[in-house]
Structure formats: structure tokens, C-alpha cells
Amino acid sequence: MKNYFSVLLLVLVLAGCQPSKTENMEEKKELKISLAEWSLNRAIRGGQMSNLDFPRVAAQEFGIYAVEYVSQLFPDDTTDKGYLQQLIDSCDRYGVKSTMIMIDHMGNLGDTTETARKQAVQNHMRWLDAAAFLGCESVRVNGNGFGSVEAVTAALVKSMTELGDEAKKRGLMVIIENHGISMPDGSWNFNSFSSNGKYLSNALKETNHPNVGALPDFGNFAEYDRYQGVKDLLPYSYGISAKTFEFDENGEAIQTDYKKMFDIINASDFDGWVGVEFEGDGVSEYEGIKKTKALIEKYWKP
Structure with missing residues (x-):
């Protein structure tokens, strides 16, 4: 009997020293593709x-x-619950998840005029409510304004803190995309505050809110290096907008080196949604979406 317990004890000790299957396996990041x-x-x-x-x-x-x-593609800018329920019904019918609403034309959250900044924050509220009703995980906002880097940063930190607090109540994330800004003459300028990865990442660092993050877009960094921009924003990224415009004869994106970009992403701990966003006109929208999806699947490494 004594020998039996000695052997049993030895077996238990050796078993405890063996790494578990979980410890032997590297955690693999799941590829989650969404469609913008x-x-x-x-x-x-x-x-x-x-x-x-x-x-x-x-x-x-x-x-x-x-x-x-995309908010501007809702008919008549509606957030009516009856209409939103139709969207829910459509998603349920086809087994589709609503992940995000991209909010546009609701004012500049980095507006250095306090009255305008507050109004921009208020303008976003009904879209936060719509996103929560649809069961989304996040809303995408634009973090721009006119003025010095310091002034726009301060205004944006205020706005994102306020929206982050509201998003927390609704179980949402508020994420900023590097994006352009509407100019006073009505033109669109991509060379904006948020399109500078350093400026935007610094603003996110200063905001330091658990419900605030980033959505780096491959195509909207304007004069800022797109690869560095994605590096800057990855620590705050809740999603990625994998934008394409044109493709070569091998199906590779012309404007963005997808291998180089995904080497950066794969080396990080990012595991959020990767959004297919085709914005070109050399092929049909359907073909552009399929080619973009194929590139994501090709270069994502778990």
C-alpha cells in the first residue's frame, strides 16, 4: 500500500510539471472580416x-x-426605430452581424470653438443610440478641427472623453478614423489633423478612455506615411479599414503594399474586425470588394 501511494504521488507530481495543451499552443488570432x-x-x-x-x-x-x-447612406438621415428594426430583421434573416456605424457630417469633434464642439458631440448622440439599438460594437467618428495642433488636440480630447462616457453607458466603443475634413468652401481635404498618425495617437493617449479607440484606414493618411500611421494607431485600434483603390495584374493593391502593411498588423496584438473598403473605379464595386477580401485573407497571419 505504501508503494502504491508513492507511485501515485510521483505520477501526480510529474503530471503537474507537464505543460498543458493550452500552454503548448500559441494563441491564434481569428480573422474577422467585415464589409464597409x-x-x-x-x-x-x-x-x-x-x-x-x-x-x-x-x-x-x-x-x-x-x-x-455609413450614416450618410441611411435614407433621409433616419435613425427611426421602425426603420432600424427592418435592418435588424434583415441581418437576422441572413445571419449577419452589425458591427459599426460610420458617422459623417455631424460636426468637427476637434472644433476649437466650444459652442460648435459641444454641438458636434450632441449631434452624434442619436447615432450612438442607433448603433446600440442595432447591436453594434462601435461607432466611427471623425476627429478633426481647425487651429493649432495643441488646440485641436485639447478640443478632441474633451469630445472623445464625453462621447466615451456616453458610449460606455450603451456598451459601445467610439473609434476615430484618420479621415479628411470639410473645408469652408465645401471641398474635402484629406490632409487633416486626424490623417497625421502622430497627432491622432497623441490625442488618443491623452484621452486614455476605455471606450475610445482608433480605426486606421490604409488610404486616408494623405501626406503622412501610411505604414507609420498604422503603426502609430495600432495600440489604440479597435478595427482596421483595409482600403483599396486599384489592382495590378496579379490582384495586388497598387496604392498599398498589403504584405508590408499586414506584416505590421500581424506583428501586433490586434485582433479586431478588418473591414473591406473598396473605393476605386477601375473595376466594379463587386469585383473590388472580392479582390480586397482576397488580399486580406492572403496576408493575414494568425
């Missing part, structure tokens, strides 16, 4: 499909079961 609605903006604006068709098209045409809405 802007990829189909021409079809929607041209009447070939509607915002309500978006979940069906994502699932049936592209095999993508997560979608990112």
Missing part, C-alpha cells in the same frame, strides 16, 4: 440596392457576415 458599406456607395446612391439590402448583399454576394454601416 462605403464600398457599395455608388450602387446605393444609384438605386441598384438600398441600405436595407446591405446585409443580404454582404452575405450572399461576398460571404461576409459582418457589416459596417
